[in-house]
Amino acid sequence: VRVGELSRRSGVAVPTIKYYLREGLLAPGEATAANQADYTDEHLRRLRLIRALIEVGGVSVAGARQVIDALGDSGRAPLELLGDAQAAVAPRRRPDRDTPVWRGARARVEALIAERGWLIDPSSIAIDLVADALAACESLQVTEVVNALDMYVDAAGRIAEREVRAVLDRPDPSSRLELVVLGTVLGEALFSALRMLAHQHESARQI
């Protein structure tokens, strides 16, 4: 289809599509004439993926491109791609990590990983992100969140177990990789919104 039709079907404005083409997020269509190109269902699907990353996941255009590049790199192992997707959706602001409180929090996360027998690459950014949150709780004396750590770990483990199984149940490698990325972003957005909803309910119920 032509770019106008791609825009209509995806709900993405033509100038935005052209911007994604220039930025390399979207592969060029097949040229059919000067200044005219043909786009396929593959383009439509990719466009929806980009929109989900940016609009639902709050990922930057540069972050979305990193994810798209990693998806297109057939030499990239699923675990590496997972790391790329996590890095892209991770918060961009970083607290000061050169403090005793932060180092204590990081040691606590490492102890937790050892205790649970979790298989984690020591360079994974997820370890630092857990330490960021724990260190903030400690410096603000939000002991309730720190004390509930095991409950959070249990819940995260149960959810991740099912999410990873869903990825492996997909038949072909490229659709698995796509689910790694989309599941990271959309599962996160869905859970976060559901937690807000549950807070509303529990507050109304318990107060």
Place this chain on the structure above:
Amino acid sequence: VRVGELSRRSGVAVPTIKYYLREGLLAPGEATAANQADYTDEHLRRLRLIRALIEVGGVSVAGARQVIDALGDSGRAPLELLGDAQAAVAPRRRPDRDTPVWRGARARVEALIAERGWLIDPSSIAIDLVADALAACESLQVTEVVNALDMYVDAAGRIAEREVRAVLDRPDPSSRLELVVLGTVLGEALFSALRMLAHQHESARQI
């Protein structure tokens, strides 16, 4: 203490503290001389709250001010404050909600609320945020996430039950309100990072 000492203890640079004072995020210190003011532990605590919102929660300065203003408004009921905190940490980009897919997703969330007997204000932004995530899953045919909806709801409900109980266990109203805000932001950051960590483990284990 003087502003230099406040900076040293909080780890926030003096120009940043002055910026927060100008923007009204931080109440002025008590003037002790021309161009000199005295800051208390209350300022230190508030400064840490602002940093947690901005650095851990990814909240904008304007969003942080909304939360701070709501915290200072003694006429604000806890449920209203919860709504303010949720609005401040909600993603700022919004997908197109004027589509049949989105309206279908919103109807599905309303059905879920009715089914669970959840007490939710129909104008709560959390309903729209859940619909945003569900609509994105549907338009990308990520059926796995949609099919796991009940699991996500169960997990969110269990976590929220405990989080709200922790708030009500605090003895005084102002520290309860602070935990509403901090729990929303820090609990979210912690859970999100733990889910990433659990993904790493489950991927390494199941592959």
